[in-house]
Amino acid sequence: MSSGAPAARAVTQPKRLGLFERWLSLWVALCMVAGITLGLQAPGLTAWLRGFEFGRDSHINVPIALLLWLMIYPMMLRIDLASVLGVRRRPRGILVTLFVNWLVKPFSMALLGWLFFKHLFQPWIEPALADQYVAGVIILAAAPCTAMVFVWSYLTDGDPAYTLVQVSLNDLLMLIFFVPLVTFLVASASGLTVPFAVLLYSVLVFIVVPLALGSASRALFLRARGADWFEKRFLPAFQPVTTVALLATLVLIFAFQADNLVTRFSHVLLIAVPILIQVYFNAGLAYSLMHALRVPYDVAAPGALIGASNFFELAVATAIALYGPESGAALATVVGVLIEVPVMLSVCAVCNRTRDWFPAEAATS
Numbered sequence: 310m311s312s313g314a315p316a317a318r319a320v321t322q323p324k325r326l327g328l329f330e331r332w333l334s335l336w337v338a339l340c341m342v343a344g345i346t347l348g349l350q351a352p353g354l355t356a357w358l359r360g361f362e363f364g365r366d367s368h369i370n371v372p373i374a375l376l377l378w379l380m381i382y383p384m385m386l387r388i389d390l391a392s393v394l395g396v397r398r399r400p401r402g403i404l405v406t407l408f409v410n411w412l413v414k415p416f417s418m419a420l421l422g423w424l425f426f427k428h429l430f431q432p433w434i435e436p437a438l439a440d441q442y443v444a445g446v447i448i449l450a451a452a453p454c455t456a457m458v459f460v461w462s463y464l465t466d467g468d469p470a471y472t473l474v475q476v477s478l479n480d481l482l483m484l485i486f487f488v489p490l491v492t493f494l495v496a497s498a499s500g501l502t503v504p505f506a507v508l509l510y511s512v513l514v515f516i517v518v519p520l521a522l523g524s525a526s527r528a529l530f531l532r533a534r535g536a537d538w539f540e541k542r543f544l545p546a547f548q549p550v551t552t553v554a555l556l557a558t559l560v561l562i563f564a565f566q567a568d569n570l571v572t573r574f575s576h577v578l579l580i581a582v583p584i585l586i587q588v589y590f591n592a593g594l595a596y597s598l599m600h601a602l603r604v605p606y607d608v609a610a611p612g613a614l615i616g617a618s619n620f621f622e623l624a625v626a627t628a629i630a631l632y633g634p635e636s637g638a639a640l641a642t643v644v645g646v647l648i649e650v651p652v653m654l655s656v657c658a659v660c661n662r663t664r665d666w667f668p669a670e671a672a673t674s
């Protein structure tokens with residue numbers, strides 16, 4: 310009996326975010342101020358940076374693309390392709406996650422975007438911008454999971470190995486489903502068309518290439534230096550690089566969006582409404598289905614968090630590639646970054662307070 314007490318106390322100890330994650334909303338707000346200041350005070354420099362693209366009219370902005378690679382490559386290093394094969398031994402949790410992420414989340418977001426931007430918010434948003442905002446939120450919802458899921462899973466005592474499998478499998482499925490879903494839903498819910506070649510090129514640049522490099526690097530370094538060095542030394546070394554790249558990306562995007570943000574700040578609040586509804590709806594749906602199927606808590610909590618979060622790096626890059634860095638679509642994806650931390654912390658709080666609703670054993674999930 311005495312040997313079990315320390316473990317019980319360790320489980321109940323409160324967990325904390327790192328300094329960067331804990332204050333991410335503040336950093337994003339500061340980046341917004343810095344970006345708007347840059348855009349308004351140095352319009353010539355901003356225009357030059359905006360026009361620095363991969364090829365004529367490609368909309369793939371070179372500075373943003375390089376910064377995004379610095380964020381996405383470390384994320385892809387975490388993907389263990391071999392672990393995905395073990396999903397069949399514990400299928401229920403992953404099936405719920407896949408159902409919510411690919412059969413519910415993009416379609417519910419398309420419906421909410423169409424309802425709010427094309428109808429309920431029609432008096433305040435002109436039709437052309439409404440179409441851009443619909444496209445942006447669809448792109449955001451069609452890109453599930455980010456590296457931050459590992460942080461949220463940690464805060465809820467989620468199973469780290471199973472969380473890795475959930476994230477890895479969703480990232481792999483993006484190679485198959487992201488392009489057709491975005492193409493179909495954007496065309497259906499807005500008046501915009503999606504340049505298929507540009508969208509496919511974005512997936513190749515921002516998923517396929519980093520995934521291939523990450524997988525090759527992972528295999529090479531694990532073989533050469535071992536798992537302990539890779540997990541404890543190599544991956545953490547990327548943290549400051551990823552942080553700086555994220556903040557620099559946000560500064561550039563807000564600089565490109567400076568005029569829109571100054572003249573249409575109320576639109577940021579309007580964009581947040583359907584995103585918030587969609588986030589809580591999908592998190593609640595995933596969590597409820599996990600409970601109904603008696604999936605253990607340490608799998609159910611990460612499943613709910615993955616249903617609530619987005620791969621906003623890919624979403625921002627795709628929106629910029631399709632419609633330009635100053636577009637309403639790009640602004641809509643950035644709003645997802647603005648509300649990410651407080652929303653996800655609220656989901657974590659609900660999970661932690663309801664953990665006794667779920668079975669503790671994970672052996673058969």
